[in-house]
Amino acid sequence: MSWSLSSAHTDFPAFAPAWDALNRRLFNAHPLLDSAFIAPLIELYGPDTLRLARETVDGQLRSAALIRPLAPGAWRVFALGPIQMTPALMAPEADWDALLRSLPGMALLLNVNLQDPQYSHLAPCPPVRRAFDHACTIGIALEGDFDRYWQGRSRHLRQNLGRYQRRLREDGMAVEWRQYAEPDAIVAAVDRYSVLESAGWKGRNGTALHPDNLQGEFFRRVMQRFAHRASARVWELWIDGQLAASRLAIGTPDMLVMLKTTYDEQLARYAPGMLLLRRVIEEEFTAARHRRIEFYTNATPAQHAWATDSRWIRHFEVYRNRLSASVIDGVRLSRARPRALLGGTAAVAALAAFSALLN
Structure with a gap:
């Protein structure tokens, strides 16, 4: 068993088929x-220091991840x-311990964030593996039919949607639902x-997609690549000839x-966003x-009303050994706010000072 590291920018394109087989x-x-999804992430957002980590056992690929150095001693x-x-x-x-030992610069800590418990085998093992709840995401099981699902939603949600639908009719608004799956139409x-x-407000905050910014290009590339496999879809609601709401999604038969x-x-x-969501859910129940x-969001109470289930996305800290964890704890108590954990550099320096003891 061994881990190897190489440049993600250089090696991921050729490695992609093996990555997908492992997935x-x-x-x-x-x-x-x-x-x-991963290739555009690397192409547009990956720093030069991004590494492709591969674990092989008897010549067979067992695990893989994209990792980057965060500070001396931390990845x-x-x-x-x-x-x-x-x-x-x-x-x-x-073998997480072997991965840490394989990283250059005496790695003492690996942050493994955003782990979905349904799609991650990482489990807490204090003190060297610690987990923290991060975001409560939601899902909808497409079981049975839409009417049964909808009757299972709260009376408040159902009444609100009915009120919005009546408002459209009373105002004489023309409603058009559109759906796109072909690559050119998707773009x-x-x-x-x-x-x-x-x-909207995301534009005012500087966090919105735009055809000319990096986020816009990222989602354009992702959606187009999935569309070439017939695995991407965009839904739109138009009201009186004006685009009122839109949703982007990718999928497999599983989700x-x-x-x-x-x-x-x-x-x-x-x-319009709520009306479009109801329409999408109804169509997906019918299309099977x-x-x-899956929504992969930090769901609000209003969003939970749509869900049939929820679960916590978790952050993990994987330490090289107990001493590494103890040093981090000590720095936390001293309110030094380490970069690898809370934003500063003191803990990383402290850990580097202990590196000779950890050989």
Whole structure:
């Protein structure tokens, strides 16, 4: 058994088929771990220091992950802010201790963030493996029919949706539902999505997709790659000839992952985002293309009302040994705020000073 490290930018393109085979074997081809999602992540957001870590046993690939150095003595599995999952394909028997020993510079800590317990074999083992709840995500099991699902939602949610639908009719608004799956149509729909999102509060905060920014290009590439496999979809709601709401999603037979959603704030009195979500869920129950819908978000109480289940996405800290964990704890108590954990550099320096003791 051994771990090897190489440049992700250089080696991932050729390694992608093996990555996807491992994803199929371990996690039933999770869309957010697919190379069609990971490759644009590396291309557009990966730092030059990003490494492809591979674990082989008797010449066979067992685990793989994308990791990057965070500070002297500290590493982190790569992550993109708005995505609630990190690119780590770790087998149940993956040797985390050997991975830490294989990292250059006497690695004492590896942050493994954004782990979905249904698609991660990492488990707490204090004090050298610690877990922290991060975000409560939601899902919808596409079992039975839509009417049964809808009757299981709260009376408050059902009444609200009925009120918005009546408001559209009473105002004489023309409603059109559109759906796109072809690659060229998908690209145009993603650009329309980006323009709509940029016009809202995310645009004012500088966090929106736009056809000309990095986020817009990332989701354009992801959606187009999945569309070439007939695995991407964009839904739109148009009200009186105006784009009112849009949703981007990718999927496999196992699950449909909702990537992004936005709506026209000038049409907020009709709650177009909620109306579109209801329509999408109803269509997916009827089409039976997927087993589940996953949202991968830090769900609000209003979003929980749509869900049939929920679970916590967790962050993990994997330490080289007990001494590493003790040093970090000591620095925390001294309020030094280490970069690898809370934003500073004191802990990393302290850990480096102990590195000679850990050989």
